[in-house]
Amino acid sequence: MSVVMRGISVEFPGVKALDGVDFALRSGEIHSLLGENGAGKSTLIKALTGVYPIDSGRIEVAGRERTFTGTADAQSAGIATVYQEVNLCANLSVGENVMLGNEVSGRFGIDWRATYARARTFLSQLGLDIDPRSPLSSHSLAIQQLIAISRAVVVDCRVLVLDEPTSSLDRSEVDRLFAVMRRLRDQNVAILFVSHFLDQIYEISDRMTILRNGRLEGEYLVGELERPQLIAKMLGRELVELDSIGRSSERVIERTGDPVLRVLALGKRGSIEPMDLDVYPGEVVGLAGLLGSGRTELARLIYGADRADHGTVQVHGSTTRLSTPRHSVEHRIAFSSEDRRAEGIIGDLTVAENMVLGVQAKRGWFRRVPRARRDQIVDQYMDSLQIRPRNPQALIRNLSGGNQQKVLLARWLATDPVLLILDEPTRGIDVGAKAEIQRLVSELAERGLGVIFISSELDEVVRLSQRIAVLRDRHKVADLDNRQNVDVDDIVALIAKEGAA
Template sequence: MTESTPQDPDPVVDLRGISVEFPGVKALSGVDFRLFPGEVHALMGENGAGKSTLIKALTGVHTPKAGEILLHGAAVSFAGPAQAQDAGISTVYQEVNLCGNLSVAENILLGREPRRFGRIDGKATKARAAELLARIGLAIDPGSTLAGHPIAVQQLVAIARALAVDARVLVLDEPTSSLDADEVAELFRIMRVLRDDGVAILFVSHFLDQVYEISDRMTVLRNGTLVGEYRPAELSRIDLVTAMLGREVGALAEVERRTAAHTPGTTALVRAEGLGRKGAIAPFDLEIRAGEVVGLAGLLGSGRTELARLLYGADRADTGRLVVDGVPVTARGPRSLIAKGVAFSSEDRKAEGVVADLTIRDNLVLALQAARGWARPLPRKTVDALVAEYIAKLDIRPADPDAVVGTLSGGNQQKVLLARWLATKPKLLILDEPTRGIDVGAKAQIQKVVADLAAEGMAVLFISAELEEVVRVSDRVVVLRDRRKVAELTGADLTVDRVMTLIAGHVDGPVAVAG
């Protein structure tokens, strides 16, 4: 961990030993965090590392169970974000929390408008807003309606609003996730202006190149604990990835690879040609053959889910085309892709997967019944046979079709969701984080099911944050970084070390790179 040097000023924010707990979950455990004036400090970590919890502890959304928060050297405790903002801490979230129907000036000074004779002074409001916009070099009409501006400009307006309350601490939570390269460059220009003006900026991002470009200091969290505080020059990209994932490159035992009895076909079942969506993932090419497991590897925010949603039709592509069984897909949306044999099991099994209040039986046949149409209910005999088949095949426990899914363990809920899509007899099964949050035994069972499905001729797109798992189950792995496909690995090149190196942005030797 980097120690403070004599040249360092006192931290404007100093979190000491912060612990935050929720029922059954220790979100943060004794975490220290320092933020100095006039610096951009990146907060790094994978999903579940504790980044959002730390920000919410700082801004009064969560009350720490232990530890203290010092602001300018004095202990503070905020009852909510409004108090934190009054103390000079402002947060700009990925989803801009402004009023699109109001003007730029009204958004910047909402609740703090200049008044004359007890009424809001519109002219003075515009003038003050123009001063704040000029401070960050944003040349837009303060009287224009906010909704008429692109999301990048709206985020800059949110920053101008933070300056209106004289924020000395600015928290930017994933501000670049929906921006293109030019918009990111403009945001970084403004961040540098504010940094040089003494503002302390806490920057959360999953884009490694951006972090190294803009950050003066980095703090890495993993599983709710502090890994370390570093200066970018002290930590290579590969070491940063290692710190975030908790794995040492070169010291990893090679995992046992899947050996399928079935050889993948030679003709693409699904082919993406220049498929892409602005702000989600850059145009990519990808082929998936029958009997093949293709893994997607990358850090959180690398574009794994975005790629899968384009293949499933859940999101509309801006560029390229999708071909299934040699026929270009013209109709948009999941319904048309389901009809062509594409199934998608979401990573969020609670919000987009199982229906907790329904039984195993009802959950399992949900997709099949929807495809058939609700006016033509499946015969009870057919339903009972299907349910019995998949309960046995996936070892769903309890083996009671009438058990309410919400009472099942996470692993068994995941099996029910998997069974729902298998019942539709898909040609391509997209599995987004199918083993997240379940025990080792259930993970092993699901991995075996994936191998068996491929051996039977099904194509599988397998997404997981666990690199060892992706390598273990996949015939071929597509590596994503910063929402762009950067490589495909297969054969002897398909190792955990190689995947981690590509994720970190270091390429040594030849590799199949997306065009």
């Protein structure tokens, strides 16, 4: 036994986040921790890594009872953690990040040459062939995630905690990560893995522990539990009905008259090749493709978050310049970024302030949204989107990912848009909230809203969209009509095809 946690309770004012949870992590196993948002996964991890003090219970690491009063305690006990959000220093080099605190010292202070050489070794262990002297910020989020993991390897941990490490990685990067995880497992490291991707959990883990509402639901070997049972145990009810959403893709779209949005040869050098796209009222157009295929880039160009150097955009048939978000907002186009924390929420403002921000921005600074209107917006969306906790005065950064996403949706819906661009709206949120967001998108489209829907989870794209544009290597490679029942495998085949591109 590498880690044994017994009867762990953690309380916050008014909330019992963990209630007498037992958890055991064995050496040489990959153990997944499962549960909806708010089930207590993060809290359990933070109790183990010394971020939160525990109110009762005991933690043993390698047979010795430990009390953690800070993350440094946990690290000295051999527990290394990689969080979902990259915790590295963007302005340092890759090598400095990897070796931070473990630099090789020479006769005159730090021996940088040796430090970088060691950094290179650690990076190559993860199959990362990058220059350790390059600045961290020059690498994609996915690579940064892998760098964060190699950092954990440097400290020679006995217990590795991976909290959603894969949420921003594409398939080949995930494979690379899994290879490293298996290697570490063979070296008898105990690995705690958290992910919202059930596929990955079944693929990589040996054992699963399920939490629900702060309590232990049970511990299972992966072979013991089929997927539907697993989901039922996580939710505490039968699988959420996705059938109603299932019909969305078959809805017939009237493609006469002017589309809400027509994009002609829109492109930007070094970002995406010129491509066309139409979205009609009531239509959900899915963008499918790997990370870096150009799907986010296209969305940002349409919205004006980045400036296109090529092509035109028509809204309701008239050519418009959407060169800044401001223009798009005026044309009732809304965009929800894939990076919720950096480009979505205003963390230190309240839920209500965040929700009204879109409307307020549109009105300009001089005309403050009247109190009555503000209350009406807040009440309406708190209820219709079931935002929890139902406290408009809570700071948004204290909400779970799923609820933050709903607040951001509310921010845009309150501006009464005609086109909604959603980039990865379901990333990093739990199964229940994912289904809710999808149902919402489907309902909005039924009421006549045009939607561009981007997701790495292809089954979501296939379930929701009437049309799917497949992107690969910054090109559009296919336009699929989803009424002919497109299969996820068809899309995968298109994405995977080694083309002339």
